[in-house]
Amino acid sequence: MNDVYLNLIASAHGSQTEFNDADTLGQSAADCDRIVKKTGVQSRPIVGESEYTSDLALRATEQLLLQSTSTASEFDGLIVCTQTPDHLIPGVSSRVHGKLGFRQDCYTMDINQGCSGFIYGAHLMAAMVRSKALQQAVLVNADCYTRLIRHDDLTTRVLFGDAATATIFSTQPSGFRLLYSRCYADGTGYEDFIARGSAIQPDSGVAQGIHMNGPGILSFALRVVPDAVDSALRDNGLNKSDIRMFAFHQANSFVLGKLAYKMGLENDQVPQNSAELGNTVSASIPLLLLDQQDHLKRGDLVLAIGFGVGLSWGGALFEYVGND
Amino acid sequence: MNDVYLNLIASAHGSQTEFNDADTLGQSAADCDRIVKKTGVQSRPIVGESEYTSDLALRATEQLLLQSTSTASEFDGLIVCTQTPDHLIPGVSSRVHGKLGFRQDCYTMDINQGCSGFIYGAHLMAAMVRSKALQQAVLVNADCYTRLIRHDDLTTRVLFGDAATATIFSTQPSGFRLLYSRCYADGTGYEDFIARGSAIQPDSGVAQGIHMNGPGILSFALRVVPDAVDSALRDNGLNKSDIRMFAFHQANSFVLGKLAYKMGLENDQVPQNSAELGNTVSASIPLLLLDQQDHLKRGDLVLAIGFGVGLSWGGALFEYVGND
Known part of the structure; x- marks a missing residue:
């Protein structure tokens, strides 16, 4: 079967930045220093007031298409991995598909997976490309977990940032095999x-x-x-x-x-x-x-x-x- | 590449029944008759008060395992297609995996797709089995759309029922090729x-x-x-x-x-x-x-x-x- 490559990666961050500092967290400066020292996280991108996962996914995919030699119409797969979709019905991938002009015979679907989602996604993309179900496809990984973080739960709040990546998988030998x-x-x-x-x-x-x-x-x-x-x-x-x-x-x-x-x-x-x-x-x-x-x-x-x-x-x- | 077969199908319905009748819909008997005549839908299974998509998925998969010669530990894939998960995080497939004793190296993931979800799921399962990423896997299709139906919106309410199916895909030549x-x-x-x-x-x-x-x-x-x-x-x-x-x-x-x-x-x-x-x-x-x-x-x-x-x-x- 064909070799499969991850050819290109592009990204987008939540448009705002939240710092793990005293003002933001409502903790003493000494406690915030301890948090930063232990977690290694000084600041995190977070989505703005009217920014959602599909916006991050759109920006990452637009960036990918800018950097790629292929246009949206040359991809036959668009898989979005997210656990924080704008809506349950339809998926984020549908919005990206429509906004960026992907073609009608493009396999377009969301998958739900968290911090293992890039590996699960890569495994899926590889199977699709190897079996020739897809030729050249985009995997988007996008989430805004901060929308589900409870502000008073510092054990999670200081850790999570909102971002998206878009990656191309194909049989073209470039990037990562x-x-x-x-x-x-x-x-x-x-x-x-x-x-x-x-x-x-x-x-x-x-x-x-x-x-x-x-x-x-x-x-x-x-x-x-x-x-x-x-x-x-x-x-x-x-x-x-x-x-x-x-x-x-x-x-x-x-x-x-x-x-x-x-x-x-x-x-x-x-x-x-x-x-x-x-x-x-x-x-x-x-x-x-x-x-x-x-x-x-x-x-x-x-x-x-x-x-x-x-x-x-x-x-x-x-x-x-x-x-x- | 290998041929792929849909070997077995099992199902589960929402535990309650809603009739498209005057009492339920708050419409005249004549109007309800017209609705039934036009849509063909007389009644629909709906989930009970504390019944969710994962319960339907569990029951359909239990039924499948009862009918199958294979046990849960003999499947290396468990994909749940749903747009009405119990939670955004984690997916329904995780709950089914844990409750029914699927094995640790089982590819376990939700996909989000609606009325095309069985075709999208079959396409995915076929690619996974053809490329040998999976040998024998379960596809579950489960939803409780009635949880998202507005009771006063008769254009959708009279149509949707809650149910689940579980299907086996493998290279074993039985059922549907x-x-x-x-x-x-x-x-x-x-x-x-x-x-x-x-x-x-x-x-x-x-x-x-x-x-x-x-x-x-x-x-x-x-x-x-x-x-x-x-x-x-x-x-x-x-x-x-x-x-x-x-x-x-x-x-x-x-x-x-x-x-x-x-x-x-x-x-x-x-x-x-x-x-x-x-x-x-x-x-x-x-x-x-x-x-x-x-x-x-x-x-x-x-x-x-x-x-x-x-x-x-x-x-x-x-x-x-x-x-x-």
């Missing part, structure tokens, strides 16, 4: 990260918005991420030292530090970009790839691992093949 | 069928719930369904008379009658099942296949066409291959 992907789930953790009252079930008697079982999610991440890394290495006959970059979902510095320490990884193998982005859910891995690709050489291996709500996680191994 | 599928979208019709205030965007100043541009949707259906039929026939070198059964999305009798008339189809080529189900969104086509499969002979061709919200539509051609 997808060598391997594998996805996992453990639905017994359904309630460990849940947005109460966010869709059809009212969840009365509980505060509306995101509820995170912080210790549960941390112990989950420290268990499954090393396992997913080991599986990916074993399945591909590789060692940790063969991997130039571990593109972990940018949960926050505290979690990434613990993961790197537990796996004995070098600091320069585990880049981070959450200081001014926070946790941007399924956009965090492509945002990191976008930031880091100038530091990569042809042949460098990148192992991306997403993990979070669901519970759900997955790994994807890429080879950087360059862009000319 | 999927010969062909193609999916379409026109996002310029984003607002023609929209659930206002249903997710992140508040849509203040408009009544919350489903708003349907009835004439717009009707003219859309009368245009794209014949086109999708023609494309499917042309792409497969077939004539209308080669098709034993047109499994149209069960919008309602009025729409299906107009479609059959416009395309010059025989009544027995266009079965209907909406009298006691109504429009069950993406579950309607698999519910129809389940009802009708006893009337099929090996080698019979079935052309399924889904169409609706998005706007979005698609066609899938199946050959019935039997079950022994």
Whole structure:
């Protein structure tokens, strides 16, 4: 079957910035310093008053089309991964499709996945391209979790940022070659990260918005991420030292530090970009790839691992093949 | 590449029944008779007070596992198509995964699609199975649109029922062989069928719930369904008379009658099942296949066409291959 490549990445951020400072959080300066030091998150992009996920998705996709040699009409797939759609009916992808002039025989659909959404999306895109169901397609990862964050819940509020990425997948050999992907789930953790009252079930008697079982999610991440890394290495006959970059979902510095320490990884193998982005859910891995690709050489291996709500996680191994 | 089969279908209905009668609708008996005569819908299953999409999805999947020779741990994919999830975060598939003991390396995700969701889902499952990303997987189609129907909006209320189906896709040669599928979208019709205030965007100043541009949707259906039929026939070198059964999305009798008339189809080529189900969104086509499969002979061709919200539509051609 065909090789599949992630050719191009573009991004968009929420139009406002929220700082993890005393004025914003209503905490003492010393407490805010501790928060920033522990999480690594100084500020985060957030959506403006009348800005929604489809606006982020539109801007990221417009940016992608500007940078691409292809026009909207040359893509036969448009998949938007989001957990914070403008409406339940229809999906965000429909709005993007209509506004940007994608063609009528374009497979256009939303998928719902959180911090593993880029891996789940890449796995899906790869299957579609390999089986020739799609030739050249766009995957958008877009969320505005801050709309569901309870302002008084500092355990989540200081972490999440709103952003979107748009990526092209095709058989064209440029960018990152997808060598391997594998996805996992453990639905017994359904309630460990849940947005109460966010869709059809009212969840009365509980505060509306995101509820995170912080210790549960941390112990989950420290268990499954090393396992997913080991599986990916074993399945591909590789060692940790063969991997130039571990593109972990940018949960926050505290979690990434613990993961790197537990796996004995070098600091320069585990880049981070959450200081001014926070946790941007399924956009965090492509945002990191976008930031880091100038530091990569042809042949460098990148192992991306997403993990979070669901519970759900997955790994994807890429080879950087360059862009000319 | 491998052939892909839809092996087995199971279903679940909302636990209550709503009749299109004078008591329920608050209209005169004569008006209700006219509604029933025009739409063909006498009654519809609806969810009970504390019943949500995940409950329908669970029951349909439990039923599927009871009928299947495989246990939950033998499936490596679980995709739930819904537009009415219990929560935005996580998806319905997570709850089903956790409750029914699916395994950890099961690709578990929600997709958001309406009345074209079975075709979009089948296209996705086929790509995943053909590319060997999945071996044997479950597609669930589940919705409780009645939660978003405005009770005073009779144009939608009399039509929709709540139900779920669960289907198995694999390379095992039984049931229906999927010969062909193609999916379409026109996002310029984003607002023609929209659930206002249903997710992140508040849509203040408009009544919350489903708003349907009835004439717009009707003219859309009368245009794209014949086109999708023609494309499917042309792409497969077939004539209308080669098709034993047109499994149209069960919008309602009025729409299906107009479609059959416009395309010059025989009544027995266009079965209907909406009298006691109504429009069950993406579950309607698999519910129809389940009802009708006893009337099929090996080698019979079935052309399924889904169409609706998005706007979005698609066609899938199946050959019935039997079950022994």
